[in-house]
Amino acid sequence: MVTRRSLLGAALIGLVPGSSAKTAPDAIEEFRIAGSAATVLLRRGPAAAVLLHVCRRWHYEIAPLDTGEGGVTGYTTDRTTAAGFETNHRSGTAVALYPRAYPLGGSERLWPHQEAVVRDILRDCEGVVVWGGDLSPVKMSHFHVVTAGATLTRVADRLDTSRHRARRRRIRRYADG
Template sequence: MSKSMNPLSRRRFVGAAAGVAGAATVWGMGSATTAVAAEGPASPDRTAAWRGGKSANGWPLVGEVPTQLIEGSEVSVPVLNGDVATILLHVARRFHYEIDTLRSGEVVGHTTSRTVAADYESNHLSGTAIAIRPSSYPIGMRDGLYPHELVVIRDILTEMDGTVAWGGDAKTPKESHFHIALGPGHPKVKGVARKIQGWNDAPGQGAGTVDAFEPTRRRAAAAFTS
């Protein structure tokens, strides 16, 4: 199936095929799995103007951040410079390599708009959050990703060792959303960023070289999630 078809239209195709043939199968997860589309976006808890000088994760709000290239792609996104950029760009890069090719306009970063539908969306105001294809994986909707894509997401989160939170785990979900989960100055943020930078400086390591389905990594992700 063409990768140019977005995830929601792919699920509509699978659902239609299931109605005719009896079942639709997603590859690579051991047993056959049917992709199920959600009925539609659930209503977010609220839409309101974020108040205060810090985002929900404790980072100061900023008026401007640099736009930075997601390596390996032609896509750029505005994110806070330094360790935050190193981590969030790595997340986006792995999505690009292992889930689907990113295209211009598909990754949202820093914003100055204080309108949020969930507290975690305020993290865009501090430049510490990105949303990958938010129109395809909108707030309030679950089951937007195939099982094999979820394996990659869980592997990324495990690799980031608690420095990154995923909107798919939130009470009001947003599967496109990723943000820095720890506050400014937390040593783990610096440590994970240093680890990623080491991979970037050493050929054959890091994004583009990872097998999220390798049994040791699958076990580590299962332990991290539990």
């Protein structure tokens, strides 16, 4: 069972993907979300495989990510956060799907059938991903990786979407300054 205490301990010794103070530029890649024209910047490796699965399922079963209405946000260098869990974007281990439609603390909710899909996606991820709809403050668009190590690797291997080519871009293009 993952507890706040175990997560804090893992963060202190650098085991949690989002716990690093600075993300190495070569650790971030731009990935195409399967079945869509949308792309997202994520930390390369198991975290990307799991988050791409979340994105793909959302795209197919909830709402398309490439219509211009919704969109997807992954890695960012923006230091402005309104909730602690949003810092996971700075390590490339979080995504926001339709972030303008479902902002932090927003009153807009998913329809019951859409929430059932999200719950099924979370079951696919076996506890390595947390949904912002279960956090406080609520952010229905937010998903981030909370587990590192063997569990994340095992789940990522099962959900792997890496057969979809990643396009490398220099991180400096996205960095501040």
